[in-house]
Amino acid sequence: MIDINKIRKDFPIYDIQPKLAYLDSAASSLKVRSVIKQVDHYYMSLGVNVHRGAYELAYEATKLYEDARITVSKFIGAQEDEIIFTRGTTSALNLIAHAYKEILKPGDEIITSELEHHSSLLPWMVVAKKTGAKLIYIPLTKEGRITVEGFKSVLTNQTKVVAITHVSNVMGYKTPIEEIARLAHEKEAIVILDAAQSVPHMEVNVKELGVDFLAFSGHKMFGPSGVGVLYGKENLLNSIEPFEFGGEMADQVFKDHATYKEAPLKFEAGTPVISGAIGLAEAIRYIESIGIHEIHEHTHQLHQYTLDKLKNVEGVTIYNPTADNPVIAFNVDDVHPHDIATMLDQYNISVRAGHHCAQLVTKFLGVNSTLRASFHVYNNIADCDTFIDSVKAAKEFFLSF
Ligand code: PMP
Secondary structure, eight states: OHHHHHHHHOHHHHHHHHEEEEOOOTTOOOOOOOHHHHHHHIIIIIIISSOOOOOHHHHHHHHHHHHHHHHHHHHTOOOOGHHHHHHEEHHHHOOOHHHHTTEEEEEEEEETTTOOOOOHHHHHHHHHHOOOOEEOOOOOOOTTTHHHHHHHHOOOOEEEEEEEEBBBBTOOOOOOHHHHHHHHHHHTTTEEEOOTTTTTOOOOOOOTTOOSEEEEGGGGGOOOTTTTEEEEEEEHHHHSOOOOOOOOEEEEEEEEEEOOOOTGGGGGOOOOOOHHHHHHHHHHHHHHHHHHHHHHHHHHHHHHHHHHHTSSSTTEEEEEETTTTEEEEEEETTTOOOHHHHHHHHHHHEEEOOOTHHHHHHHHTTSSSSEEEETTTTTHHHHHHHHHHHHHHHHHHTTOO
């Protein structure tokens, strides 16, 4: 059992906004004090570049940055040189897709799904257009889930890439990725997992999942924005072309060509996101100090509590009552989701309204947009009660016209 009062004190936003009921963690989590302090420490006490200087400050900054890589690698069960710091999930997934522009051929197949966030889908649309490869969608169940059976029905000898989400940011469904990866590897396809929504909520071990590449963002797990991670199997990383070219990634440079360092530096051209990486490592230490299972248990309870109450509110449609992640996609019948979200804001409740950068999901649901309430470790029962009462009040207000 976590001590929620103690946890809320770790998030300085509550000092300024004690009434805040923040239910938009699937978009970005609140930021923890220790992370802010660690980022501050880098800027206040170091502030210099990494990998370059032959002076004490540079050594210290480099050590913090490279230690952050080790912290991340242990957190997801990878090797240190399999961790690339990026700007976020989006840039990590684009990096990989870009590399496959040079590898895929006409007729090759890329398996994806309608559950994808645009950052796991649009890069592959571009790759398909450029190479002549085909985008193939896993048929979803009625509920909207990816299943092994659905995957098997589209897996062929032409499948070269499987690029899917671990957990949907709208529906909160978890993909049975272990079995999917195993089947994909039988066809020698590579598996790229968008783990932006899973890493902040559950234990993720890349070796156990069996994926080839995996991406996530710091800002959804109490870390800074502007930093993310691309995990890649060492041999694969060393066999693909870099995305960006510039400082610190080259080995030898000649007038007409250059050679590159090995991963991870090959993929970190230019000055990297130093403060971001250092902050992300601190965020991981924070998660570990509470325990990812404890976090999961706490948010699961809040999720169930809220779902049970919301189900009893007449005129509310819940699209994902069996979600695995603590996220509720819903609408108030006959009221535009943006109107509800704006009204909830009057009660200090932050929820998201829209297509959540996953338009194929809202299309699958047959709507233009939904509301989304999502929970994390700092939420408490009072947040859930305020939310339910305010949804009821907003509904009454709009339907009274
Ligand atoms: N994939 C999923 C499932 C997401 O939820 C998000 C963030 N909404 C992203 C990718 C993109 O992450 P970022 O904006 O941090 O690059």
